[in-house]
Amino acid sequence: MRYLPPIRRRWPLLTLCLLLALVIGIGADRRASDAATGYGCVSQAGVKRSTGGTIRVASFNIHSGVGLDGVQDLKRIARLLKPYDFVGLNEVRQSFVPGLSSQAQQLASVSEQDWLFAPAERQWWCDHYGNGVLSRLQIGNWSRQPLRCTKGKGYRNLIDLEATLDGRSVRIFVTHIDRGQDREAQLERVIRQFLALPAATPAILMGDFNTTADDPLLSPLFMAANVTDCVSRAADRSADRIDWIFARNLECVTAGRVDAGVSDHPLVWAEVRIADRPAAVLGGAGHRAQ
Secondary structure (H helix, E strand, O other), X not given: OOOOOHHHHHHHHHHHHHHHHHHHHHHHOOEEOOOEEEEOOEOOOOOOOOOOOEEEEEEEEOHHHEOOOOOEOHXXXXXXXXXXOEEEEEEEEEOOOOOOOEHHHHHHHHHOOEEEEEEEEEEOOXXXXXXXXXXXXXXXXXXXXXXXXXXXXXXXXXXXXXXXXXXXXXXXXXXXXXXXOOHHHHHHHHHXXXXXXXXXXXXXXXEXXXXXXXXXXXXXXXXXXXXXEHHHHHXXXXXXXXXXXEEEOEEEEEEEEEOOOOOOOOEEEEEEEEOOOOHHHHOOHHHHOO
């Protein structure tokens, strides 16, 4: 038998280990999800559609389903979300196991709402983390738009969709802004896109902005004559709040904040309707009244 030096005998194993390390490195690396477009949410059986002129919308960073007690429990989150007609979700995850559903779908199955998962980043060759939507409104066209990311981690996106309220089209934006070096560019892009809608278009912008009311970047929203800072106006004027709902050409009837401990964020909500008076009467005074 021909003698092989130890290193020659081990090279197949070393090659296998190197290939395995390469595969693991590539799979574990987080990458941005692509832009996407579509029509409608994924329908759930038995969903009771919201058809009236007044709806309740909510924004909730679910912290991947983990509450302040360290327990991951999507069912208690779903029960909290059930009363709302439309919910914008942040920090939503998709299982790495093929065939298992996203947290948006799991929540929808309990809360009896339609759902949409809008991943912002991929890992292990799967879309796995981003934003989501739960809805009893009729949803039309939607788009998933990646936001600027220069640091290579913590990818973010914007959901832009059309919903029907009282027979009229309403644009709804859902986003989660980075807290790091890309925060300014991302927030400016989202606000600019929201305010660039046609002047009379009813619209809602919601999400975890990772910024508070004293941030100058929010000034264009506060100063716009037809935009209402719903949560500050009717419910929560705390200086450290970073979750927002802005309504444009919509009347904010009331709003609220729910601190249930099922996430590390509160849920913020607003009841809105199509404005029955000139948009200039509404406006950003909701924030300036503080």
